[in-house]
Amino acid sequence: ETGVTQSPTHLIKTRGQQVTLRCSSQSGHNTVSWYQQALGQGPQFIFQYYREEENGRGNFPPRFSGLQFPNYSSELNVNALELDDSALYLCASSMRGEGSYEQYFGPGTRLTVT
Amino acid sequence: DQQVKQNSPSLSVQEGRISILNCDYTNSMFDYFLWYKKYPAEGPTFLISISSIKDKNEDGRFTVFLNKSAKHLSLHIVPSQPGDSAVYFCAAENQGGKLIFGQGTELSVKP
Numbered sequence: 001e002t003g004v005t006q007s008p009t010h011l012i013k014t015r016g017q018q019v020t021l022r023c024s025s026q027s028g029h030n031t032v033s034w035y036q037q038a039l040g041q042g043p044q045f046i047f048q049y050y051r052e053e054e055n056g057r058g059n060f061p062p063r064f065s066g067l068q069f070p071n072y073s074s075e076l077n078v079n080a081l082e083l084d085d086s087a088l089y090l091c092a093s094s095m096r097g098e099g100s101y102e103q104y105f106g107p108g109t110r111l112t113v114t
Numbered sequence: 115d116q117q118v119k120q121n122s123p124s125l126s127v128q129e130g131r132i133s134i135l136n137c138d139y140t141n142s143m144f145d146y147f148l149w150y151k152k153y154p155a156e157g158p159t160f161l162i163s164i165s166s167i168k169d170k171n172e173d174g175r176f177t178v179f180l181n182k183s184a185k186h187l188s189l190h191i192v193p194s195q196p197g198d199s200a201v202y203f204c205a206a207e208n209q210g211g212k213l214i215f216g217q218g219t220e221l222s223v224k225p
Binding site: 004006031033035040041042043044045048050055056058090092094096101102103104105106107108 | 118120146148150155156157158159160163203205207210211212213214215216217218
């Protein structure tokens with residue numbers, strides 16, 4: 001069983017640029033959620049994708065967008081980067097519809113905006 | 115509006131003793147609670163969970179207690195081991211699969 005993988009591991013971008021982060025879900029999982037974790041805080045929910053459709057969104061502006069592909073992998077796109085976007089971005093996969101609420105996280109992508 | 119709170123940023127415990135990590139929540143509609151452990155440079159690892167219809171769930175050295183009337187849950191680790199040293203996050207599931215996390219408690223288990 002393959003776990004959740006994310007790429008890249010680290011990324012440095014300049015304010016105003018755009019970034020794409022990638023996630024491969026655990027095999028057998030059909031749902032992907034994205035979280036932002038700022039230093040010293042718990043992860044904050046960005047949005048969730050189920051069967052290629054957005055299925056819930058947290059308090060993040062529209063410049064945060066995402067995609068889920070038929071193989072259940074996912075992308076997080078952030079436009080017009082701001083300094084406050086510097087954080088660890090976590091992807092989590094789960095199997096929706098089986099009465100299980102556990103989400104399994106990847107190692108994260110550390111984004112630094114300068 | 116912090117719906118899930120972990121009021122202790124850190125906890126230090128002697129090896130072999132019990133570690134008790136606490137978590138409070140405000141939304142009575144939460145129906146599932148989870149604990150995650152996080153090491154530096156890794157993603158959170160699922161540890162144990164509890165449904166709101168239960169008051170206790172046990173898995174080896176880990177036990178989670180839920181007090182719905184007080185809107186409080188706790189994670190007990192016994193006996194504590196140095197390898198348990200990590201940041202522990204409490205999370206609540208908000209119908210629809212959104213996890214709401216607390217700020218985390220850093221546990222240090224000293225040999």
